Amino acid sequence: MATLPDGALMQRAATGLATAVADLLGGVYGRRIVLLVGPGDNGGDALYAGGVLARRGASVEAWLLADTWHDDALAALRRAGGRTSAPRPLRAGAVDVVVDGVFGIGARPGLPPRVAEAVIPISSSIPFVAVDVPSGVGVDTGEGGGMHLRADLTVTFGTHKIAHLADPAAQACGVVELVDIGLDLPPAPVESLGEADVAGLLPRPRPDDHKYTRGVVGVRAGSATYPGAGLLAVAGANTGLAGMVRYVGSAAETVKQHHPEVVGPGRVQAWVVGPGTADDAEQHLAEAVADDVPLVVDADALGHVTAPLPQAVLTPHAGELAAMLGVERKAVEAAPLRHATDAAARFGCVVLLKGNHTGIAGERVRITTAGTPWLATAGAGDVLSGLIGALLAAGLAPFDAASVGSWLHGAAGTLASDGGPITATDLARAIPRVVQQIAVRHWGL
Numbered sequence: 001m002a003t004l005p006d007g008a009l010m011q012r013a014a015t016g017l018a019t020a021v022a023d024l025l026g027g028v029y030g031r032r033i034v035l036l037v038g039p040g041d042n043g044g045d046a047l048y049a050g051g052v053l054a055r056r057g058a059s060v061e062a063w064l065l066a067d068t069w070h071d072d073a074l075a076a077l078r079r080a081g082g083r084t085s086a087p088r089p090l091r092a093g094a095v096d097v098v099v100d101g102v103f104g105i106g107a108r109p110g111l112p113p114r115v116a117e118a119v120i121p122i123s124s125s126i127p128f129v130a131v132d133v134p135s136g137v138g139v140d141t142g143e144g145g146g147m148h149l150r151a152d153l154t155v156t157f158g159t160h161k162i163a164h165l166a167d168p169a170a171q172a173c174g175v176v177e178l179v180d181i182g183l184d185l186p187p188a189p190v191e192s193l194g195e196a197d198v199a200g201l202l203p204r205p206r207p208d209d210h211k212y213t214r215g216v217v218g219v220r221a222g223s224a225t226y227p228g229a230g231l232l233a234v235a236g237a238n239t240g241l242a243g244m245v246r247y248v249g250s251a252a253e254t255v256k257q258h259h260p261e262v263v264g265p266g267r268v269q270a271w272v273v274g275p276g277t278a279d280d281a282e283q284h285l286a287e288a289v290a291d292d293v294p295l296v297v298d299a300d301a302l303g304h305v306t307a308p309l310p311q312a313v314l315t316p317h318a319g320e321l322a323a324m325l326g327v328e329r330k331a332v333e334a335a336p337l338r339h340a341t342d343a344a345a346r347f348g349c350v351v352l353l354k355g356n357h358t359g360i361a362g363e364r365v366r367i368t369t370a371g372t373p374w375l376a377t378a379g380a381g382d383v384l385s386g387l388i389g390a391l392l393a394a395g396l397a398p399f400d401a402a403s404v405g406s407w408l409h410g411a412a413g414t415l416a417s418d419g420g421p422i423t424a425t426d427l428a429r430a431i432p433r434v435v436q437q438i439a440v441r442h443w444g445l
């Protein structure tokens, strides 16, 4: 900011915001726009953008929802033909868009009653565009923070904030559009991998590789009661990312029928322990830990983790993590990132908390935004644990294996789904195709 003329960043932000609103509306002339305006620069962005849109023929009214506002920005709106008005109920179709410029990155979570009263009588069918973040969410935590607004589109500036990535706040953002305002940014404590990052991290077979150098992953999953979990964990491991898959457990016959490549007990470079192991979980975990190789601990085995496991990736869902930490499931769902980070510290390892946006806590935090809600299907978690195990066996560090595995899992779900429902079997089959697309696009193979 020191190197720029006063207000230059805000003008860039407001111009980007106005463009995004115009794109959403498919035009500007004659459109009716309501601005919800708070006391700070977030409201200033909304007012300046409103000025740009009013100049292009939109009818723009600003609802001033605090005792103060950005004076220069309001003057600019007025000069462009915009006006202020008192909040009123808005029925469906009463206006074309509502722009939420109440609070941005300067916000504490929650909304004052005056804002809530203005917003509740607005029809939920009117599109909302959030300036920077939906007002009221925990910007730096992703926590819901009591009452907050929801958006169909969030236009943010400079860089993504944690609220755009981490649930539950991320679910209030709708589509997130990032406007580059030319900031010079330090390294981020929270990352989200993109396809090019995954391409750079994925193990690539070398010409002199053989099956053992590419890594052997062992799967301890399934039982007489739950043979399917064994099959699906093997399906996730047996997607060609490691050189060989071993299976140890009571579903061996079924596994052999479906996966003739899979062999029995022997030396491995990584273990996957837990899915569907029921009463055998504790013994499987003890035997895997005794091998002193990296391991994925999932499902039934999670309840038997008592001491730190430095080479492990734990893959709980919210209920399993709640049980491990002795808290309510609701508490984990309200603050998933904080609980995953706490668990990573407590168990001295990487903790991957499954959810709409999966969070991976380890040396840093990564959040997976790839995926589709269709992935919420039985057995998808078993496939994920197998897949992460294969990446560990192939030599990735636990934090990378967990985050790359989670990204591939999400991308495979999206590819297999193509907008429709999928089963865990479809998901596992799509993993090699996702890797193939990455190889073609990024490795030039």
Ligand SMILES: NC(=O)C1=CN([C@@H]2O[C@H](COP(=O)(O)OP(=O)(O)OC[C@H]3O[C@@H](n4cnc5c(N)ncnc54)[C@H](O)[C@@H]3O)[C@@H](O)[C@H]2O)[C@@H](O)CC1
Pocket (backbone or CB within 6 Å): 009, 010, 011, 013, 038, 039, 040, 041, 042, 043, 045, 102, 103, 104, 105, 106, 107, 108, 109, 110, 111, 112, 131, 132, 133, 136, 157, 181
């Ligand atoms: N910092 C930057 O580099 C840039 C910031 N810009 C905009 O500026 C925004 C940040 O502006 P401000 O720092 O003025 O802060 P905000 O506009 O987010 O908040 C303004 C004030 O509202 C009050 N407030 C916050 N949360 C409240 C709550 N829950 N209940 C009651 N009152 C509450 C506080 O007094 C706070 O200072 C960004 O989100 C973005 O929209 C952009 O113009 C681009 C550049």
Ligand SMILES: [K+]
Pocket (backbone or CB within 6 Å): 042, 100, 101, 102, 103, 104, 130, 131, 132, 133, 134, 135
């Ligand atoms: K906002």
